[in-house]
Amino acid sequence: VGEWIRRSSASVYESPTQMPPAIWQVLASRGCRSTDDIDKLLHPKLKDLAHPFSLHDMQPAVDRLIKAFTDKEPILIYGDYDLDGTPGIALLLDGLSRLGFQNLYSYQPSRLKDGYGVHAARVRDFADKKIKVVLTVDVGITDVEAVDSLNADGIDVIITDHHLPKETLPKAVAIVNPNKGTCESHLQHLCGTGVAFYLILALRMEMTRRELITKDFNPKVLLDLFALATITDMVPLVRENRVLVKHGLQILAQTERPGLKRLFEELGLYRKTLRAQDIGFRVAPKLNALTRLDEGITAFQVLTASVDQARKLVDEALVINQRRSELQAKAKKIADDVALAQKNAPYIFVYSHEFHPGVVSLIANDLMNRYSVPAFVGAIHADGRMVGSARAPSKKFNLQSILGAAEAGLEKFGGHQLAAGFESHKSKAEMLNELLSVHFAAQNEAPAEHGFDSTFFDAEVSLADITPELMGWYEDLGPFGMQFEAPLFMASDLKVTSLKRLKGDYLKLGVQDGAYDFDALWFSKPKEFQSGSRIDLIFEPQWNEFQGRRTLQLLVHDARLTRRVGEGVLNATLI
């Protein structure tokens, strides 16, 4: 059982301006001390952004593109297939066109057929276009051989990326990548589309300086794509990302891109106040389904659709998403049966012929969330090959070393600490399971590291504090995401007035604090509370819209029985 810890003892600082005390506790716990700090957090300004030329190699990148512009050379934009590369290509096409570039082409590899990376052969498919420059987005930093091969064909490569390099960098004309090691821009948090956006900013500045622009444009029109990519690529929502996503969400809500507009209309999000979560949980899965299933329509087509194409494309995209959701439900059912049998194991490993390879990562993620253990999920192809995905719930684990320890049961693996992919074969499945089991058994004897299971909260409140006025302030604190999570409140000694189990083992609690009543939803394994129990909650306040009525409710992150010392309730800050 983890501890509850307040992020900082904020109350030692006094609020410099008038605001609800709970909001000030949040702001102080996130580092605000002065009016200026508060203003920067609540109303971030575009003029405070880092200078685009602070990115290393920006000048040679811009110079080469301007040469292509004046010589009317054909450019191929090559982007990754995910929801960072895809908006990245759309952003570069849009930005370059607005600057007057012509002869623009684009390509993104197929996830299932080509795989990740720059493939020189795919660039050669464009031979008849006489491509002179390849401009990458969200990919390329490790493609040393592909770049050599393109150079040999007389093609210059400009790499824009944000992934980590290997020992050798490709021989590109320019490598714009805040994470390449020699870049002092402090823009490491940008995603691939973010780097592409900075390239357009820099290019526009330089072309303005050289008087090459006939019709200028405001780069803000590209921020819808920036926001979409930055939120879905799970990069930290701090500094530039926070500023640009905050503005980008407003642009996105009234996007003029026909495909996106149509999709947002279908989802009831068009012209609404958008939160980052709306993009992460409602929009991104629909677009990601297209890449996962690879059934003819791409997210890129949706992002760049014309008015005439938009309706049909989005309708078809939603049908594919429906199919994804059915495949996922079917796989979840199979996985649940296996997982239940492995209930007390330190990890879950499931594989099946009936899993679609496009949904294994979703199943792994779901198992990990519900059982709080690392999950390994494999889809078996007709030829016996296993393509799998692994997810781990906390930094207590490292999938790189876990998969490394089980290497003999694998064909290959790669990825990050908490999310990885692997390939194996049906014939090796038992061995893989055995190796995982040996590894976890050895780990279990090691003492658990402290602090991983703690739940942090930002402010202590009473239910009387949860008002529409507070919610106005709360929503202004957004966007929330990686490294700037939604602020959490803690309320103690609440009386449980009702308990209702919902579908999928969720719990809806009625809680009361004096005259104040709220519904509290808990999407987790319910604990044994009863009507009349006194409990403490860590929660996020939110609006619930139902049949045209808006009410405030609590989204529970953690709950426990109130601890008592003698007659008095133990003050949470002293625990």
Ligand SMILES: [Mn+2]
């Ligand atoms: Mn990316």
